Amino acid sequence: MSHSPLPPSDDVAANLAEVRARIGTAAEQVGRDPRGVTLVAVSKVQPVEKLRAALVAGQRVFGENRVQEAKAKWTDLKADYPDVELHLIGPLQTNKVKEAVALFDVIQTVDRPKLAQALAAECRKQNRWPQFFVEVNTGEEPQKAGIPPAEVGAFLAACKADYGIPVSGLMCIPPAEEEAALHFALLADLARRHFVPGLSMGMSGDYEVAVRLGASHVRVGTSIFGARQTQPAEG
Numbered sequence: 001m002s003h004s005p006l007p008p009s010d011d012v013a014a015n016l017a018e019v020r021a022r023i024g025t026a027a028e029q030v031g032r033d034p035r036g037v038t039l040v041a042v043s044k045v046q047p048v049e050k051l052r053a054a055l056v057a058g059q060r061v062f063g064e065n066r067v068q069e070a071k072a073k074w075t076d077l078k079a080d081y082p083d084v085e086l087h088l089i090g091p092l093q094t095n096k097v098k099e100a101v102a103l104f105d106v107i108q109t110v111d112r113p114k115l116a117q118a119l120a121a122e123c124r125k126q127n128r129w130p131q132f133f134v135e136v137n138t139g140e141e142p143q144k145a146g147i148p149p150a151e152v153g154a155f156l157a158a159c160k161a162d163y164g165i166p167v168s169g170l171m172c173i174p175p176a177e178e179e180a181a182l183h184f185a186l187l188a189d190l191a192r193r194h195f196v197p198g199l200s201m202g203m204s205g206d207y208e209v210a211v212r213l214g215a216s217h218v219r220v221g222t223s224i225f226g227a228r229q230t231q232p233a234e235g
């Protein structure tokens with residue numbers, strides 16, 4: 001279950017400060033260094049003015065869930081802010097792998113062998129190696145992407161030995177109607193057992209919980225930019 005503690009204001013800089021402060025408090029509650037948590041500002045569907053406001057406020061790490069939309073919005077912005085770090089947090093089709101490898105610094109949604117193979121081949125071709133996170137379907141929902149928890153070990157081994165892509169993290173999107181903390185704890189346990197350092201979990205409604213359970217990356221959209229005007233399409 002998720003809740004938004006406060007509706008975000010129109011002031012992106014103030015919202016960012018609030019989210020950063022809450023991450024700091026949550027980290028301190030469990031004796032973590034807040035600098036160990038990367039805030040990924042999820043800018044999908046948001047207008048470029050809001051992205052610019054976040055950039056002016058010092059935010060540099062952003063998440064998008066569609067390759068085409070990200071390319072359209074970020075090509076110019078990246079020219080102005082070369083130190084921006086872009087994360088792909090939505091499903092990736094193999095026919096978009098070329099553009100994804102060229103654009104993104106972190107691809108958080110590696111969720112099947114065919115995609116891992118295609119990414120490895122494309123990285124070699126471009127000689128550009130983003131970081132890769134494996135998406136885990138912690139709720140084992142049939143309609144949702146991700147590796148089932150029981151298969152994570154075998155998939156990580158195959159990424160290393162067969163496909164040749166280094167995996168630096170795990171990510172999950174818990175079922176909307178369930179207690180997120182249970183899924184975050186499961187993901188953290190998988191990461192520990194398989195010696196994967198990165199842990200991407202937590203959205204606007206539950207990022208503080210995720211930080212307390214060890215998240216290295218939280219993906220926050222609505223609490224920073226306000227409600228999205230339209231639902232993003234697949235791809």
Ligand SMILES: *Cc1c(COP(=O)(O)O)cnc(C)c1O
Pocket residue numbers: 042044065089090173202203204205219220221222223
């Ligand atoms: C949209 C999205 C988010 C951000 O969700 P908010 O509730 O707006 O913070 C985080 N992760 C993924 C994978 C998303 O698609």
